[in-house]
Amino acid sequence: MKSGRLCGEREQHMKRIVDDARLIFKCCTLYYEDRLGQQEICRLLGVSRPTVSRMLKLGRERGIVKIEVINPAAVEYGDLERQLEKTFCLQEAIVVGNSRLEAAGDHISRAIGSAVLTYLNRILEDGQYIGVTMGRSLQNVVTSPYNGGNPIHCTFVPIIGGVGENQLEMHSNYLVTKFAELYGASCLQFFSPALFSDKTVLEGFKREQSIRSIFAVFDRLDVVLVGIGVPSSTYSTVFYMDYVAQDMLEAFSAQGAVGDICLQYYDAVGGTAAFRPYNERVAGMELAALKKVPRRIGIVAGTQKAGAVLGAVRGGYVNTLITDAACAEAILQAAANCRREA
Numbered sequence: 001m002k003s004g005r006l007c008g009e010r011e012q013h014m015k016r017i018v019d020d021a022r023l024i025f026k027c028c029t030l031y032y033e034d035r036l037g038q039q040e041i042c043r044l045l046g047v048s049r050p051t052v053s054r055m056l057k058l059g060r061e062r063g064i065v066k067i068e069v070i071n072p073a074a075v076e077y078g079d080l081e082r083q084l085e086k087t088f089c090l091q092e093a094i095v096v097g098n099s100r101l102e103a104a105g106d107h108i109s110r111a112i113g114s115a116v117l118t119y120l121n122r123i124l125e126d127g128q129y130i131g132v133t134m135g136r137s138l139q140n141v142v143t144s145p146y147n148g149g150n151p152i153h154c155t156f157v158p159i160i161g162g163v164g165e166n167q168l169e170m171h172s173n174y175l176v177t178k179f180a181e182l183y184g185a186s187c188l189q190f191f192s193p194a195l196f197s198d199k200t201v202l203e204g205f206k207r208e209q210s211i212r213s214i215f216a217v218f219d220r221l222d223v224v225l226v227g228i229g230v231p232s233s234t235y236s237t238v239f240y241m242d243y244v245a246q247d248m249l250e251a252f253s254a255q256g257a258v259g260d261i262c263l264q265y266y267d268a269v270g271g272t273a274a275f276r277p278y279n280e281r282v283a284g285m286e287l288a289a290l291k292k293v294p295r296r297i298g299i300v301a302g303t304q305k306a307g308a309v310l311g312a313v314r315g316g317y318v319n320t321l322i323t324d325a326a327c328a329e330a331i332l333q334a335a336a337n338c339r340r341e342a
Contacts, residue, residue, distance in 0.1 A: 021062075027052060028059035080328045084321060087335060088313045091295060094119060094322045108137050108301040109324065113144025116225075116299055116322050117182065121149045123295070124183065128222040131159040131285065132179060133262045134172045134194065135237040137227035137299050142178035151184025157217050159224065160262050160284030161192030170237065190214050192283045194263055195243050199280045206283075218285045223295045226318065229260040230308045238263060248278075259308025261287060261298075261317050268307065270315015291316040298322070306330035310338075 027045065030036045031052075036044070038052045045052070059065040077095040084093035096111045124130065132138065156179045158172030168174055173189050180187040192211065196202040205211060229238055231253045238244050238260055244252075255274045256267040263282045265275040272279055272287055279287075290296065298318035300309055309331050312318040323331075 021064075024055045024059050024062070025064055027055040028065050031056055032065060077325060080325060080332075083332055084328055087332060088321075089319075090313070091320045093320070093328070095328045096322075096324055098324050098326045108140050108299060110140070110144045112299065112301055112322060112324060113141040114146060116141045116297075117144060117146040119297075119322060120183070120223075120225075121146075121152070124152045124154050124223070126153040128154040129217060129220050130154055130156050130179070131218065131221045131224035131293065132156055132172055132176050133224070133226045133284075134158075134160055134162065134175065135170055135227040135229065137237075137301075138175050138225060139170045141225075141299060142175060142182065146182060148182070154183065154185045156180050156185060156187040157214075157221065158188065158190040159218060159221075159290075160190070160282065161194040162190055163193055188214065188217065194283060196281045196283060199277075202281060202283055215285075218289060219292075221293045223297065224285075224290060224293045225297050225299065226261045226290075228298050228300045228305055228308045228312055228318070230305060231257045231260070231265065232304070244278075252278075258311040259305075261312060262290065266311055266315050266317070268311050268314070270311050270317065272315075287315070287317055295320055301327050303327060303330040306334045310334050 023045065027041060030041050030044065031038070038049055038056075041052050042049050056065075060067065077097070080095045081093040084090055084095070094115050096109070096115050120130075156176035158176050160172050162171035162173035162175075171194075173191070176187040176189075179185070192205065196205070206215065227237070231249045243263060252265055252275060257265045257275060258268050259266060262284050264272065264279040264284075264287050266272050266287065267274065296318050297320040298309060298312055299322050301324045303326050305327055309318070309321070309323070309327065313321075321328075
């Protein structure tokens with residue numbers, strides 16, 4: 001009976017200490033301003049370690065202590081990143097400042113390219129498989145400034161055919177080779193045209209053992225890197241590389257196309273049905289399969305790509321975004337307009 005009474009008295013005494021506003025303030029001051037450890041605070045105040053922990057917690061809860069997290073590079077971009085992540089349920093968004101494109105025809109700035117390379121250095125792990133599409137955006141990434149790091153023993157995989165005479169530096173086989181060099185990694189090659197003239201010929205081609213082995217790796221991908229195109233001859237790498245003619249682009253636009261990934265077109269909600277006859281002739285990873293990859297990184301810039309990015313996010317083809325502030329703001333505005341119209 002006496003033991004129970006003593007325990008109760010100790011509990012009451014501890015409650016009085018923890019509820020002492022003056023003591024809470026002193027405890028928080030010693031910890032946050034004077035940088036003393038909890039054990040030293042215990043000695044100075046003559047209280048236990050659990051009591052110090054509880055007082056520090058109460059200091060935050062009661063507003064005695066206010067902790068602010070600040071992005072030292074650019075607070076406004078940190079806000080944009082959080083808006084994108086929350087609005088579209090993204091794994092992560094990285095936003096860099098707007099800059100003048102460094103050469104005529106470039107689709108992304110070197111700042112975005114460097115952000116992509118730094119991000120990959122952070123998230124890639126040994127043993128992973130990383131899928132790579134094609135195009136000017138990814139070409140710009142592999143030629144962007146990068147400080148490097150320790151080798152990452154992963155494998156870069158082209159997820160679309162990469163042979164042809166036009167613009168070899170934009171083809172997937174070239175790009176995976178460059179990525180492998182940057183990270184001290186290895187890569188595979190996919191020796192196939194990107195687009196076949198006939199779906200039946202492609203189906204026969206895919207039955208070849210060497211091609212089957214590449215398609216089998218698609219199921220093992222941990223990460224994919226994709227550029228996002230638009231059905232416009234001004235901005236379309238697909239058009240620039242002669243995979244689609246002007247009249248076909250116009251027809252796709254009339255049918256509601258807003259963008260393409262891995263040479264495959266989709267509409268404002270990510271639907272592909274209207275473009276199936278064309279998409280089925282692409283020798284590469286299908287968009288439906290792309291959605292199963294855990295980390296799907298879209299690399300894009302400029303306000304003209306906002307609708308394409310929105311469609312890609314809605315379709316589930318992208319769950320991580322690396323872009324510039326102009327594109328980020330345009331995407332959020334486009335989403336807001338859609339909500340108002342609904």
